[in-house]
Structures are given as C-alpha cells and as structure tokens.
Amino acid sequence: MGKDHILNFRGLSIGKHSYRFPLDDDFFLSKGYEGVLGGDVSVDLILNKQEQLLDLHFSVSGILRVHCDVCLEEMEYPISGEHTLVLKFSSNPRVDEDIIYLGFNEYQIDLESHLYDFCMIHLPMRKVCADSNVRSSCDRDTLKKLAELQGVGATNHPISTINDLINDPQ
Numbered sequence: 001m002g003k004d005h006i007l008n009f010r011g012l013s014i015g016k017h018s019y020r021f022p023l024d025d026d027f028f029l030s031k032g033y034e035g036v037l038g039g040d041v042s043v044d045l046i047l048n049k050q051e052q053l054l055d056l057h058f059s060v061s062g063i064l065r066v067h068c069d070v071c072l073e074e075m076e077y078p079i080s081g082e083h084t085l086v087l088k089f090s091s092n093p094r095v096d097e098d099i100i101y102l103g104f105n106e107y108q109i110d111l112e113s114h115l116y117d118f119c120m121i122h123l124p125m126r127k128v129c130a131d132s133n134v135r136s137s138c139d140r141d142t143l144k145k146l147a148e149l150q151g152v153g154a155t156n157h158p159i160s161t162i163n164d165l166i167n168d169p170q
C-alpha cells in the first residue's frame with residue numbers, strides 16, 4: 001500500500017491539477033474492517049493550488065461489496081459523493097476538521113486513510129438488497145430458508161431475530 005496514495009505536491013504550479021485513485025479489493029481488505037468484503041471505487045481528485053493553500057476536491061464513485069443485513073447475501077452497494085480537504089502550512093502541524101496543517105517543509109501527504117473514510121462514510125448502518133446494484137430486493141429463496149431455520153413460515157420476520165439466530169445458533 002502506502003505509496004499509491006501519496007500525493008506529492010512539490011513544485012506544482014498554481015492552478016488545477018487532476019489525479020485518480022483507483023481503490024480495489026486489496027485496498028479495502030487491507031483495512032481489515034470486517035463489514036466490507038471488497039470494492040471497486042474510483043476517486044478523482046482536483047487539486048487547486050493557491051498561494052497559501054491547497055484545495056482538494058474529491059469525487060468518489062463505485063461500489064463496495066457487503067453482506068445484505070436481511071438475507072445475508074453478498075451484494076454490491078453503490079457509493080458516490082464529494083469531499084473536500086484543505087491543506088495549509090503552519091509551524092503548528094495539526095488537523096482541524098477538514099483542514100490539515102502541514103509543516104512548512106512538507107511536500108507530500110498520504111491520503112490513504114482519507115480515501116478510505118470517504119468511501120466508508122457512504123455505507124449506511126443498514127444495508128439491504130433493495131439498495132444494491134445486483135438485485136432489486138432480497139432473494140426470496142434465501143429469505144424462505146432463513147425463515148425455516150427460524151421455525152416460522154412468514155418472510156416478515158424481524159431482522160433482529162435473524163441476526164440473533166446467526167450470531168447464536170443455539
């Protein structure tokens with residue numbers, strides 16, 4: 001990892017510069033967040049260099065592979081959004097909300113954790129097939145099986161009951 005997501009801004013001319021960061025399965029898996037099985041996301045960055053600061057505008061677009069919270073099938077959850085960061089220089093390097101203060105001698109920044117956060121922020125607490133790229137709703141057969149496991153005939157089971165079942169098969 002690492003190197004791929006380092007933005008080197010030494011010697012850049014004033015004005016706009018564009019970059020692209022493709023994020024793949026390896027990227028998401030390396031972060032070890034168990035809710036995410038992989039992903040295919042492209043992050044386009046427009047860097048606008050000004051006299052005293054660097055204005056970073058990110059456009060995120062792609063999919064994250066996750067489990068549906070209802071039927072547990074793997075699905076592709078589409079994400080897209082815009083994010084900004086501002087890089088300034090200071091004798092007191094720090095992070096203040098979306099403003100990152102770098103030391104005066106700094107000429108690069110590792111964007112890896114930022115890129116990851118920009119993707120994760122679009123993932124809702126509850127992920128269901130209806131929101132995915134793959135299916136318009138949960139797979140009926142899968143729901144049926146889960147309902148049978150649970151000993152009820154209907155597919156309108158409360159999600160918490162299924163999750164309890166999965167977490168504790170006893």
Ligand SMILES: [Zn+2]
Pocket residue numbers: 068069070071072073128129130137138139
């Ligand atoms: Zn589902």
